[in-house]
Amino acid sequence: MSGEELIRREVIENFTFPGKLVEEILYGSGHINDTFRLAFETEQGRKRYILQRMNKSIFHKPVELMENIVGVTSWLRKKILANGGDADRETLNIVLARDGRPYYLDSAGDYWRAYLFIEGASCYDKVEKREDFYQSAVAFGHFQGLLADYPAKTLHETIMNFHNTASRLDDFKAAVLRDTCGYAGDVQREIRFVLEREHLAYVLGEMQAEKKLPLRVTHNDTKLNNIMIDDKTGKAICVIDLDTVMPGLAVNDFGDSIRFGASTGDEDERDLAKVSCDMELFELYTKGFVEGCAGSLTDEELDMLPIGAMVMTYECGMRFLADHLDGDVYFKTHREGHNLDRCRTQFKLVADMEKKLSAMNAIVDKYRQRER
Ligand code: ADP
Ligand code: MG
Ligand code: MG
Incomplete structure (x- = not known):
């Protein structure tokens, strides 16, 4: 395994993902963070997640940044549920690290976070219509x-x-x-x-x-x-x-x-x-x-x-x-x-x-x- 893969093993083990890892791919076309899509086989079927290494040259305050995201996404989740919406799809949902934090700091000094993968929807890079x-x-x-x-x-x-x-x-x-x-x-x-x-x-x-x-x-x-x-x-x-x-x-x-x-x-x-x-x-x-x-x-x-x-x-x-x-x-x-x-x-x-x-x-x- 390469150093990069070893780090990802360490990171994945430190989030509260369920079941067995069955897929791990570099994902999306964002220019800022390194984004991966993961899939796990669980008793309830296959579950997918987004895993991101946060860009440390741009974001100097990752802990505060994640505090903002926790605040905003939990607020959105409550509002969406109160309106009868599907809160797993209509907002980002943070997956916690095993220590209960909304991020994991790896042994190489990078901050990572994970979200539920939003299924059945796509992102488009260019305004076409x-x-x-x-x-x-x-x-x-x-x-x-x-x-x-x-x-x-x-x-x-x-x-x-x-x-x-x-x-x-x-x-x-x-x-x-x-x-x-x-x-x-x-x-x-x-x-x-x-x-x-x-x-x-x-x-x-x-x-x-x-x-x-x-x-x-x-x-x-x-x-x-x-x-x-x-x-x-x-x-x-x-x-x-x-x-x-x-x-x-x-x-x-x-x-x-x-x-x-x-x-x-x-x-x-x-x-x-x-x-x-x-x-x-x-x-x-x-x-x-x-x-x-x-x-x-x-x-x-x-x-x-x-x-x-x-x-x-x-x-x-x-x-x-x-x-x-x-x-x-x-x-x-x-x-x-x-x-x-x-x-x-x-x-x-x-x-x-x-x-x-x-x-x-x-x-x-x-x-x-x-x-x-
Ligand atoms: P960047 O800051 O690098 O643009 P993003 O958070 O926008 O990072 O993520 C990059 C890409 O990953 C998005 O454009 C989207 O395609 C995909 N993505 C991010 N979060 C999710 C999610 N929760 N569910 C599905 N796809 C996602
Ligand atoms: Mg983006
Ligand atoms: Mg961005």
Whole structure:
């Protein structure tokens, strides 16, 4: 047996799996954790599980991270059961380690966790039909709705200031001053774009401080492949990948989804004529998200959805630009100027959203009326 296999033996023996291990395969197409699918033969038949080695270079607080997941999944389980749902499929369910903890620390220093395998459902990597985007909106809205009364402040901030746009702006300004690679002179236009919109960096934080926006449980990785779609009905049944669950604002999840999902171009498209905010996709996501939230969003939260999309896009563009100035130390790049290209698509989107703001507001109003 290889060292890697020996470690997995050790790990599997230290979780409370039932019966005899009959299958063990590397699974899924996640980019962050190492995911395995296990099957055990038990007296009640074959049972499958997901086993994951958590990415320690990204997640520095695995114990707190798992505490967040325990809190959120046990809450979801109770709500789903109370609504008469199938709690084994509609939320992740943690399998405990033999010592009763929700994770196992192996002898090589890696943290592992295990979940029930969600049967009869699939994850999709790419939005192929518009319906997929709508399904992900319903799923993330529903997630937000079920957790609307969760005490969000009890969650750990596992990545500090993740969507604190004001602190991202400070980081950005520091990168401009450092000008590590001497690029600042060449990107004056982009720098000005950020500075002319500083209000966007503060608007959400100020509303939060004034208690106009409540602290919520946010997912923070609202990609299509982080929801499971039922193979029979084609409907989203479960939100997975809860590593980045943190306290935040409802508009963070909504805004980030619009940022990457409603753009007509790729995130690193060089032909900016191809980049704009697709209003049909914006409407579809808004419809799904508002329906999924089922009346749990406040009026101010609904009002701020379009601005939230703009802020998330602005923040992301500013991070790409800061990384470009720093010499591409954070985001992986595949060509010269890659982060600058990414920054430009984000700013193009922000500028486009500014033009479309009243149309976006009208869409939010349309679905707000339906939910009331
Ligand atoms: P990553 O952070 O690496 O994206 P994920 O938690 O999203 O890790 O898991 C990777 C993939 O494993 C998912 O996209 C999905 O296909 C599969 N997966 C994860 N959890 C489950 C589960 N409980 N049931 C079935 N499949 C799962
Ligand atoms: Mg994932
Ligand atoms: Mg992930």
